[in-house]
Amino acid sequence: MWADAIVTLIKLAVVIGVLLTTVPIMVWVERRGSALIQDRLGPNRVGPWGLLQPVVDAVKLITKENLIPDGVDHFLYILAPFIALAVALSTFIVVPFGQGDGLTLFGSKIHGFIVAPDLNIGILYIFALAAFGVYSIVIAGWSSNNKYSLLGGIRSSSQMISYELAMTISVVGVLMASSSFRLDQVVMAQTGTWLGFIPKWNVFPQIIGAITFMVAAFAETNRLPFDLPEAEAELVAGYHTEYSSMKFASFFMAEYINLVTSSALIVLLFFGGWTLPGLTIPHGWAGAILSLVIFAAKVAFFLWFFVWIRWTLPRFRFDQLMALGWKVMIPLAVVNFLWVGVAMALGIL
């Protein structure tokens, strides 16, 4: 019993520690990556290759003056960044990050590298909590008493609910193929190969679903080319125009944590999690560490992919965004799971 509790606490500490260290690293990658793509230098003064820049930024943000403009709704104004960060942190609990069955620590079973191993609602939990993220943005936009914030908040809520549909429908095909909400079983269903060389990843039979999911992930995390909520040329900074100091930093951190969660979901649902074609991961600690490394490498690739896309595509216009979401993404996502249904009924998959 106590050993179980200690194992759970260690897993919690690891997850939170990894999330909170990934954020500054990701900020650094984003800034250096932007510089690389735009043929500039980027931050390179603080520490080797500017690696300590995010630390200095954090110190700056925490010591900045906290300006609360006249006329804001105080309670909601403070609640908004709070919801953003709390929701972003709590979605990661059902994400498995490596193969760890059969391992023991202090005489207690580890039950895989996942904080809540027996939770059978898995991905539903992520979607349920991620939907809360919309509230923080709407509340921030509404309570700030600024027209840029309000317009940014409303745009963002529209965009997020529209793309949430496409996102959830594109996952249906994956659930059909793996018959479970649990993400570790989704990964399990993707081990092995077809014809001996094509990995059994969902991305190959469900390429449409994978693309719609990824596009929706960009929209849900408010990244370019869908960053209309904070389109700086039109809306200053969108819903967090009036936020400063640590409250701004909370939104900022929440955004990057959501980015990590999205990348992890893309990897788990469509790119086989910690599996690699032609590689049988051994049991025991060596296999566990190997699976962790593979998973981290795949997530790192998709994190870089987000940065890469940011400096490759221009921003959409709002009507184009809505037309894409409702007229293209939703029908495509439905076509994806209908195809999976037909293929499974005919025994192809």
Added chain:
Amino acid sequence: MNQYIPILIFTLIAISFPIITLLLAKLVRSGSPNAVKAEPYECGVKMPTTAYDTRFSIRYYLIAVLFVVFDVETIFLFPWAVMFDKLALFGFIEMVVFLAILLVGYIYAWRRGALEWA
């Protein structure tokens, strides 16, 4: 019930983390507020009205209503998807019928211009 205990702990941590950071920031930061700093962000001109008077398109409401309709659909899809291998062909045909009914509503909304943004 045991399976929800990690969630409870994690939720408590997730809630306390923003509280701690915001309180910490309150302790360290400097502050010298004045009337000019407290004005809402604008181009130097004081806003005659508050943000709550700002008008925005009615289409945002329409999108919200459509979202509710189609989100209920996806909730039906999830348990069906997980049981798909047991429901076999019959379950698939049933879902196609359900989607066909929904498609009528989707085409209606599209034809009436609910998805247009202009």
